[in-house]
Amino acid sequence: MSPARTLATSARVLAQIRHDPRTIGLLLVVPSLLIGLVAWLFADTDVFQQIGPAMLGLFPFIVMFLVTSIATLRERRSGTLERLLTLPIGRLDFILGYALAFALLAIAQAGIAVTFAVLVCGLEIDGSLALLVLVALADAVLGSTLGLLASAFARTEFQVVQFMPAIVFPQVLLGGVLLPRDQMPEVLYAVSDWLPLSHAIDALNAVARDDEDAGFVGAQLLVIVAFAVGSVVLGALTLRRRTP
Amino acid sequence: MAVSSSSAVRIDALVVRRGAATVLDGLDLRIARGGIVGLLGPSGCGKTTLMRAIVGVQRVRSGRVAVLGAPAGTASLRHRVGYVTQSASVYDDLTVRQNLRYFARMLGVPRTDVDRVVDATDLGAHVGALAGNLSGGQRSRVSLAAALLGAPELLVLDEPTVGLDPVLRVELWSLFRRLADSGVTLIVSSHVMDEARRCDRLLLMRDGAMVADATPSALLKKTRTRDIESAFLALIEKAGAR
Numbered sequence: 001m002s003p004a005r006t007l008a009t010s011a012r013v014l015a016q017i018r019h020d021p022r023t024i025g026l027l028l029v030v031p032s033l034l035i036g037l038v039a040w041l042f043a044d045t046d047v048f049q050q051i052g053p054a055m056l057g058l059f060p061f062i063v064m065f066l067v068t069s070i071a072t073l074r075e076r077r078s079g080t081l082e083r084l085l086t087l088p089i090g091r092l093d094f095i096l097g098y099a100l101a102f103a104l105l106a107i108a109q110a111g112i113a114v115t116f117a118v119l120v121c122g123l124e125i126d127g128s129l130a131l132l133v134l135v136a137l138a139d140a141v142l143g144s145t146l147g148l149l150a151s152a153f154a155r156t157e158f159q160v161v162q163f164m165p166a167i168v169f170p171q172v173l174l175g176g177v178l179l180p181r182d183q184m185p186e187v188l189y190a191v192s193d194w195l196p197l198s199h200a201i202d203a204l205n206a207v208a209r210d211d212e213d214a215g216f217v218g219a220q221l222l223v224i225v226a227f228a229v230g231s232v233v234l235g236a237l238t239l240r241r242r243t244p
Numbered sequence: 245m246a247v248s249s250s251s252a253v254r255i256d257a258l259v260v261r262r263g264a265a266t267v268l269d270g271l272d273l274r275i276a277r278g279g280i281v282g283l284l285g286p287s288g289c290g291k292t293t294l295m296r297a298i299v300g301v302q303r304v305r306s307g308r309v310a311v312l313g314a315p316a317g318t319a320s321l322r323h324r325v326g327y328v329t330q331s332a333s334v335y336d337d338l339t340v341r342q343n344l345r346y347f348a349r350m351l352g353v354p355r356t357d358v359d360r361v362v363d364a365t366d367l368g369a370h371v372g373a374l375a376g377n378l379s380g381g382q383r384s385r386v387s388l389a390a391a392l393l394g395a396p397e398l399l400v401l402d403e404p405t406v407g408l409d410p411v412l413r414v415e416l417w418s419l420f421r422r423l424a425d426s427g428v429t430l431i432v433s434s435h436v437m438d439e440a441r442r443c444d445r446l447l448l449m450r451d452g453a454m455v456a457d458a459t460p461s462a463l464l465k466k467t468r469t470r471d472i473e474s475a476f477l478a479l480i481e482k483a484g485a486r
Binding site: 008080240243 | 262263299300301302303304305317322323325327329331332333334335336337338342346349350351374390428452
């Protein structure tokens with residue numbers, strides 16, 4: 001492992017994105033627009049106050065998953081990954097470089113989404129706003145690390161896009177947005193406990209309602225980080241220097 | 245180790261399968277240090293697979309590949325071997341300079357090395373351009389420039405002159421010659437037969453096996469032909485008649 005190569009890779013990924021302003025715009029603005037749409041949809045009810053915090057986890061998670069998985073797949077397809085693997089860069093340097101670059105973007109994205117939800121959409125947050133941003137950020141990073149891992153198993157753009165319904169949608173369905181998790185059938189509740197997005201949504205709800213102690217939120221954050229770290233390590237392990 | 249360090253590449257009984265097809269079936273090859281080795285043959289004959297095996301990115305079934313005295317793909321070789329893939333492997337959404345600086349940082353070579361390889365590949369006018377906006381020939385030169393970073397001892401170049409105009413092609417071959425004269429070993433694949441004359445040694449490949457291994461002049465003499473293309477055809481006819 002080499003911090004210099006990891007950072008150089010992050011800088012390179014960010015430089016690539018800088019040449020693509022439309023992607024930056026989509027990345028930063030789309031989650032906020034979707035949150036605004038949900039707020040508008042439920043304007044005359046109190047539903048947005050119920051599910052708004054979860055939206056702060058949901059949309060950045062999905063957007064980051066897609067962007068990261070396609071970005072790394074492009075690297076594979078363009079032959080630059082094969083070149084890199086003949087150079088003295090560690091596999092973990094490569095994956096971490098990507099994760100770090102997208103984490104930086106996620107900071108901006110989470111900050112904008114939380115600001116927009118609170119100031120424009122009137123989402124009421126009883127707990128700490130900083131903690132809310134932190135959970136939203138961890139969740140966006142989780143999305144991008146899962147995207148990194150998913151792209152390791154995809155050979156084509158078609159496959160990678162289909163990982164979204166396969167990996168992301170079940171987490172959305174069981175995450176507690178459609179139905180609070182404690183009202184689910186027992187088996188599904190048990191399954192949802194093993195899905196990282198459930199913990200992100202639990203943490204966001206807890207901060208928004210301020211009905212749990214800091215230890216609870218910390219524990220959820222720990223689960224999210226553990227999944228993110230696990231994805232990075234697994235992503236590096238599945239990266240093969242030799243291919244058929 | 246002292247003995248094997250005299251050869252750039254040493255391959256023993258290499259078998260590579262891709263899917264159901266056996267691409268290389270028990271290939272043996274020795275390549276001495278210094279000079280230009282031309283790897284010729286029709287597309288699909290196994291040139292790229294052989295080069296990938298030398299660079300250490302090809303999964304092999306059996307056999308041994310030693311490069312500069314170490315097993316191919318060893319970490320210590322990653323500073324010493326340069327590889328140019330057939331299609332240019334550069335970042336289209338970065339400028340030429342950004343591409344080369346990134347690869348230079350991966351190798352841990354100074355920034356000034358970027359200017360050197362830009363000059364060597366005549367890319368000075370394009371350093372600020374996005375690689376994706378360059379012509380095919382210019383992009384492949386960026387790819388080549390990246391492989392020249394850090395002065396590798398072995399260069400494996402998979403069709404580096406495809407899509408280049410004749411003037412540039414001549415310039416690149418004189419660059420290859422200068423590198424070879426300075427002690428670098430170059431393995432260059434091509435299916436442009438007139439480039440073969442510029443090599444010190446020719447390997448003609450067909451269906452995963454070597455059908456000839458000689459200097460260009462010896463090859464012409466042996467087949468009693470005037471150009472490499474006819475020589476190649478004569479050899480294939482001979483092999484078919486057997």
